[in-house]
Amino acid sequence: MEILRKVGASVLDGLAYVGALAFLAGRAAYFTFIGPLLGKPVRFQRAVSQAMEAGVRALPILSLITFFIGLILALQAAYELRRFGAMSYVASAVALSMTRELGPLITAVIVIGRSGSAFAAELGTMKVTEEIDALETMAIDPVSFLVAPKFTAMILMVPCLTIWANFMGILGGSLFGVAQADFTFWRYITASLDALYLRDVITGLIKSFMFGGTITAVGCLEGLNTAGGAEQVGRSTTRAVVMSIFLVILVDLVFTMLFFFLGEH
């Protein structure tokens, strides 16, 4: 009985958390998409500086990591394909797993580490130093002022980063392809492109769009929920990272299942 009660309580807590996330993301989406139609434009300058920080500055590390991931994928694929003398399929294996799954996922993980945690720390600090309260007393909505520009930046930049990650992954795979599988560089790239359907790229991008929204909502919610002092800011940041990774994988699962069953018909 006690166990049931505990499980029930955790499920309710979980649902309440997801509800709070959806509410925050919904309000941020309102200020991003509906607000401009009602004559309240998105704070363009703030959104641009967020896009710069979350997007452009992530490029070096993202490029390096996804290049390695592409190379690892090629090696792993070749391990099995070699036995069947099907090394020419390395290119398509790398291209497909990058664009459909690992490109969006690795990008999300890097963005969580760089930006999701930063959102929680920034908003958490603002909460404990009463800056969020100050915004409210000045009749400035903290969601419109702080969360919406991040939301706008993230839903634009995470898909862009994902496209770049896909490209770098394929490039990483080509290193193996050229060195070990008798590809020329251009033949490897052509083989990758031939293996891909537009559908594969688009499903990956839809996922990454959802990841961008999820990461922003979790980071900002954890920041805004910070109560107490500096120690709590650290805790919020940790929670933001852990919850973001969990929810990104959950969203990934849901969408992968959705695309799988939709793709059957």
Next chain:
Amino acid sequence: MAKVPELRRDASDSFEGPMISLRDLRVSYSGREILHGISFDVQRGETLVILGGSGSGKSTLLRTLVGLEKPTSGEVWIRGKNFAAISEAERDELRTRLGMSFQGGALFGSMTVGENVALPLQEHTKLEPSTVEIMVRLKLDQVGLSGFEDFLPSQLSGGMKKRAAVARAMAMDPEILFFDEPSAGLDPIIAAGIDQLILELKKAFHMTIIVVTHELASAFLIADRMVLINKGEVVALGTVQEMQKSIHPRVRQFLDRVPEPAVAQELDYLQMLTEPASKSSEGRQGKSR
């Protein structure tokens, strides 16, 4: 967010009557009542100092006055409007008439001092950037911070941060200015400077000013009237002279700085902090007015 078309509001919009009116205000945090029925009025142009020890509920009272906390029951009337019963747009409009200076300043760390002061103007008015710039310079001048527009808050000293926060609070020419512990954490000379600033604002702009503090010297200097809050209740309310003459034991204890008797049990301590005095042995005698 409500846009206020002009910074200077209509003269016909002026309001007669108490600027702030509290009616049996009660506030609870997670089931525990912090304020147990507070009532008082503040008139236009008056400076009211809210005194009280740590944990007395004075900060909660201030947060409720500016609408950061919701009352569990009772009413907060600001300029004749019930804070809890008005629409979001009306509340935003009302908030542009209030200015709040937070304890730590609460300046936005990523923005310069000038940008901090300009923010309410950019958000709520359609003033030209050049006009905003002039207004910012004017406000900073009023608090003695001319030339600090391009400094970041982290480059300012504690006292300067407070002054910058006052400049930001005054950006929209508020009718009521709230101060949370204006002299906390400042050395006596800087603190005296902040008191002087409050007195100047009072004289120059005839603003209604609410100050929460536990600094007695500062309170006696700036107050027209004072209210002493203890355990979430009003113990005494009166002019500076009335408070000085009060024989209420709690007022005397606070003004004469007599320490609280040692409390052995943690539970007793919590009870002592939060339980209404009327429930404990101490009566509510001598509420002077």
